[in-house]
Amino acid sequence: xxVTLSESAAKHVSNFIAKRGRGVGIRLGVKTSGCSGMAYKxxxxxxxxxxxxxxxxxxxxxxxxxxxxxxxxxxxxxxxREGLNEGFKFNNPNVKDQCGCxxxxxx
Amino acid sequence: MALLQIAEPGxxxxxxxxxxxxxxxxxxxxxxxxxxxxxxxxxxADETGRSMLPSVVRYRADGSIDVGxxxxxxxxxxxxxxxxxxKRFMGRGLKDVAHVETMPYDFEDSTGMVRLRTVQGVxxxxxxxxxxxxxxxxxxxxxxxxxxxxxxxxxxxYFDDAQxxxxxxxxxxxxxxxxxxxxxxxxxxxxxxxxxxxxxxxAVYDLGGGTFDLSILKLSRGVFxxxxxxxxxxxxxxxxxxxLFCWILDKADIAPPSMEDARRLQMKxxxxxxxxxSCEEAPVHVALRSGEEVNLVVTRDEFADMTRHLxxxxxxxxxxxxxxxxxxxxxxxxxxMVGGATRMPHIQRAVAEYFGQEPLTNLDPDKVxxxxxxxxxxxxxxxxxxxxxWLLLDVIPLSLGLETMxxxxxxxxxxxxxxxxxxxxxxxxxxDGQTAMAFHVVQGERELVSDCRSLARFELRGIPPMVAGxxxxxxxxxxxxxxxxxxxxxxxxxxxxxxxxxxxxxxxTDDEIAGMLKSGVEHAGDDMLxxxxxxxxxxxxxxxxxxxxxxxxxxxLLSADxxxxxxxxxxxLRALCAGQDHRAIxxxxxxxxxxTDDFAARRMDSSIxxxxxxxxxxxxxx
Numbered sequence: 001x002x003v004t005l006s007e008s009a010a011k012h013v014s015n016f017i018a019k020r021g022r023g024v025g026i027r028l029g030v031k032t033s034g035c036s037g038m039a040y041k042x043x044x045x046x047x048x049x050x051x052x053x054x055x056x057x058x059x060x061x062x063x064x065x066x067x068x069x070x071x072x073x074x075x076x077x078x079x080x081r082e083g084l085n086e087g088f089k090f091n092n093p094n095v096k097d098q099c100g101c102x103x104x105x106x107x
Numbered sequence: 108m109a110l111l112q113i114a115e116p117g118x119x120x121x122x123x124x125x126x127x128x129x130x131x132x133x134x135x136x137x138x139x140x141x142x143x144x145x146x147x148x149x150x151x152a153d154e155t156g157r158s159m160l161p162s163v164v165r166y167r168a169d170g171s172i173d174v175g176x177x178x179x180x181x182x183x184x185x186x187x188x189x190x191x192x193x194k195r196f197m198g199r200g201l202k203d204v205a206h207v208e209t210m211p212y213d214f215e216d217s218t219g220m221v222r223l224r225t226v227q228g229v230x231x232x233x234x235x236x237x238x239x240x241x242x243x244x245x246x247x248x249x250x251x252x253x254x255x256x257x258x259x260x261x262x263x264x265y266f267d268d269a270q271x272x273x274x275x276x277x278x279x280x281x282x283x284x285x286x287x288x289x290x291x292x293x294x295x296x297x298x299x300x301x302x303x304x305x306x307x308x309x310a311v312y313d314l315g316g317g318t319f320d321l322s323i324l325k326l327s328r329g330v331f332x333x334x335x336x337x338x339x340x341x342x343x344x345x346x347x348x349x350x351l352f353c354w355i356l357d358k359a360d361i362a363p364p365s366m367e368d369a370r371r372l373q374m375k376x377x378x379x380x381x382x383x384x385s386c387e388e389a390p391v392h393v394a395l396r397s398g399e400e401v402n403l404v405v406t407r408d409e410f411a412d413m414t415r416h417l418x419x420x421x422x423x424x425x426x427x428x429x430x431x432x433x434x435x436x437x438x439x440x441x442x443x444m445v446g447g448a449t450r451m452p453h454i455q456r457a458v459a460e461y462f463g464q465e466p467l468t469n470l471d472p473d474k475v476x477x478x479x480x481x482x483x484x485x486x487x488x489x490x491x492x493x494x495x496x497w498l499l500l501d502v503i504p505l506s507l508g509l510e511t512m513x514x515x516x517x518x519x520x521x522x523x524x525x526x527x528x529x530x531x532x533x534x535x536x537x538x539d540g541q542t543a544m545a546f547h548v549v550q551g552e553r554e555l556v557s558d559c560r561s562l563a564r565f566e567l568r569g570i571p572p573m574v575a576g577x578x579x580x581x582x583x584x585x586x587x588x589x590x591x592x593x594x595x596x597x598x599x600x601x602x603x604x605x606x607x608x609x610x611x612x613x614x615x616t617d618d619e620i621a622g623m624l625k626s627g628v629e630h631a632g633d634d635m636l637x638x639x640x641x642x643x644x645x646x647x648x649x650x651x652x653x654x655x656x657x658x659x660x661x662x663x664l665l666s667a668d669x670x671x672x673x674x675x676x677x678x679x680l681r682a683l684c685a686g687q688d689h690r691a692i693x694x695x696x697x698x699x700x701x702x703t704d705d706f707a708a709r710r711m712d713s714s715i716x717x718x719x720x721x722x723x724x725x726x727x728x729x
Contacts, residue, residue: 012145013113016113016145016146016147019146019147020145020146020147026113027116029119031119039119040111040119041114041119042111042112042113042114042119043113043114043115043116043117043118043119044113044114044115044116044146045116046116080110082110082252083249084151084152084153084154084246084249084250085110085249085250085251085252086110087110087111087112087144088110088111088112088113089110089111090111
């Protein structure tokens, strides 16, 4: 199992990194907070930490810390457009339920 | 499910705590809204993908309001209720607005700002601008799927306080919290990342649709200071269109066109101009209503030739601005191009030639101001780490100063100084042998401390005893980039020091600041009299005290009559001090000083005699 990016997500991520001017990849993670237990983390990565697990998807490095990995196994990150809004969406098979807005979730 | 954006390392927001902030370029012709998403500043587009919103507002008879492209369409048919370029009226009275007679509006000259009568009643420029801002706010909230914590709104560098305040009021009316107003040229420089670059002087060349502005900025320690501005309020890209339109009429050899044909030709001219920025030549094919046909080709060189005088015209303000700043063209470190018209290659060439360097053009000149504002908003909303070392660009809204004897304020840092700033001033003791000094830090524009706002008090102790006026106490005011004020006092001979930290703008609402500024202007006359009165009262107290001290020490030098005369002058002066006439007190002081002239001379003689008694002449070196 691994953590992957959809083709569209990968295209946008590499685009954003190029425009930002630095960064080796993208970090996906979870932290314990939010109304439903867990919240996603999505950040640029300037340097990887020793214990990080690194995946490669469509040429983009996806970096996950080992503590977050069990919650994210099998997740695909997608880039979608909803009306005027656009952004990234976690398709996470581990999620049992999530809060109304989807910003936090439970496994 | 909510959509996520990529955050800077370690800056992922808590759920429901995204801090959405935007930058808004509230322009004369067009307005834009931008934000930082996934670490990059982008302009937000409407449903049809257009990011520019024409700054046009139409009030319709049925009570609805159109903003933007829809309002533009009605400009010809409903001119009176369709307000274009409202920015020109912001914070202005009717007499300040140029060419009122040529405008199709029904003006009402009310106190302060001009107002416009429309089918929906009398509207102020603030309300009209608020409609534009409201439209941009809705667009941003739809694009970002959330409520905005605030916006940075750009204003021209030459905007005065009234115009800035009007812009802020419009934002409040539109339900937009203003994080900060930012000068347009500064925003453009921020978009190019010049604030992270080395220190130096930069020029911002802003050729918009109908206006030209040139600003000279100086960057030092991350803070931009506007050194000078110049421009031409009646020169812009539209003039280039018009010149090409005239050329087409001239070449096409057609009958004078109808209104509709003229509009069509004008549009074609504009298209051709835009095409010439990327191609060597542009075709002009128009089938006119009159049955005639225009079939021309204009080359880039021809276009450059026919508009050469317009380009030259922009260089006049450039020269003036540089002269005002006391700089030569080669002292400018970089030139930023703003405004769609700067896409024209021959303008870029002329600017490059004048400054002796290629101008910065790689960002979209229409968007660069909004992008810079968005970057600043992102910082102010707290979406970046402190270690990124962004200094905030701000000015002090009200003067900072100290209370001096008699409850008067001495301004140390004048209002509108850019942050960070440090100023020092020297003060001295009031009484002989004074060993401590109390400092009262105040803020405001008024002359009397009681009318200003008290910020902090502290004391300096341990001043070595000296005669009044001999001690030199240096008081330094320092305001850092966050607006935090620290005041320190240091006695120069002994080095004793005391200091205090305050936040000067804490708890002051914009209304209060505006009120304090207004009262400073309204009471200027009263304040002057009050200051004169207090100054004379303080001087009288000092003279009386010195005289009484002298009588106590050397009373033996006076005859009973002389002593009575001096005491009478003192009583007289005390009585005058209780009054309100500063001139009378002054004459009382003069009277007392005349009455004590002899006494002072005798004291001087006696003290010299005492000092010399018992010494031989050759003990004194000459």
